[in-house]
Every structure is written in structure tokens, then in C-alpha cells.
Amino acid sequence: EDQVTQSPEALRLQEGESSSLNCSYTVSGLRGLFWYRQDPGKGPEFLFTLYSAGEEKEKERLKATLTKKESFLHITAPKPEDSATYLCAVQVGGYQKVTFGIGTKLQVIP
């Protein structure tokens, strides 16, 4: 069974304090790994897709990387507006059957 584990469950950072969120996965035949951001009461917002080990993508203060067993979401010099729950998801094989992790709740304090 496909498994996605995110750590830590919650993370509190001071504004400007860089850190990383982890997503480890156990799947057979990874097609893609996705990162989403979710604000309270809203649907997840797409951030990145990673397809192969070694791939990296960046967007503003966020950088996502992928290895054969895990992905990291690096947050550089975070701001309070980066506070949200960050979700990792994997797609295995064809079609849109996606397994999500529980998420990491990030709080950035001014």
C-alpha cells in the first residue's frame, strides 16, 4: 500500500528562520510528487510537481527537492504569510489516484 509520511506535524519558526519540511514515501512506480499549500477553510493550492530523483523546483522562498525515497520543501527566510499547512502527495501509475500525507502545519511568527 502506498504510504506518505510528513514530518514534523507542526513547525513554529521565527520570521527569517529557514527550515525544511520532509515528505517520505513508500510507493511502487512513482509517477509524480506534488506539494500543496492549504490555508484554513480553503482548498489546497498547488505549488510544485517533481517527477524524478534529483529534480528541484523553486518559487519565491520555497524550494522543493526529490530523492528516491523522500522530498524536502525548503523555506528560506520565511514570512508570516507563509503560515499554512503544507501537503505532500504522490501519484502512482496512471490516472489521478493520488495519496496525500497528513501535512505539516507551519507557523511563522513576526
Next chain:
Amino acid sequence: KAGVTQTPRYLIKTRGQQVTLSCSPISGHRSVSWYQQTPGQGLQFLFEYFSETQRNKGNFPGRFSGRQFSNSRSEMNVSTLELGDSALYLCASSLEIAGDDEQFFGPGTRLTVL
């Protein structure tokens, strides 16, 4: 470009009733997926439709069903509601072209079962 829309945004039902939720995907997207989100379980996959056909199904009881129309709009139905069905139900659409598989989510329907 309009995003994914879901109606209604909020619903309150009582045990034993049934409910129908609606989702309109982004224009041009033919894949629509449904998820249930609860604090303890996170997002759990319900089912996915493509061109009016259910292609994937998660591990939910038969009380949960869905369908997709020719214009790609989708509905999901939950019959004989239970207290544990209280959740945020999210719909996501995808363009599904090779290398472009990301899903775009709607705001969700918050269902409360009393």
C-alpha cells in the same frame, strides 16, 4: 480563467439523510477527483472521473457515489448519512496532459451531520 467551483459551500444534515454535492472543473479539464478531508485522516481519495467514466475509486463504502456529466461537471452523493461523514469534501480537476498532472482544488463543501 475561473477556478474550480463547488456548491454548496456549507451543508447541515441529519443522520440518515442523503446529500448531493456539485463540482464544476476548470474549463478544459476532463478529470475530476473527489476527496474527503478530516482533521485526523487528512485528505482521503474518494473517486476520480474522466470523460463520464469512473477510473479510480478509494476505500469508501458504497454509500458514497458520484458521476460526471458530458460537460465535465461532477456530482457526488452520500446516502444514509452518518455522524462520521462530517468533513470537508474537496473536488479537484486536472488537465491531464503528459507532464501536466497537477490537480487544482476547489474551496470545498463543509458538511456537518447532526
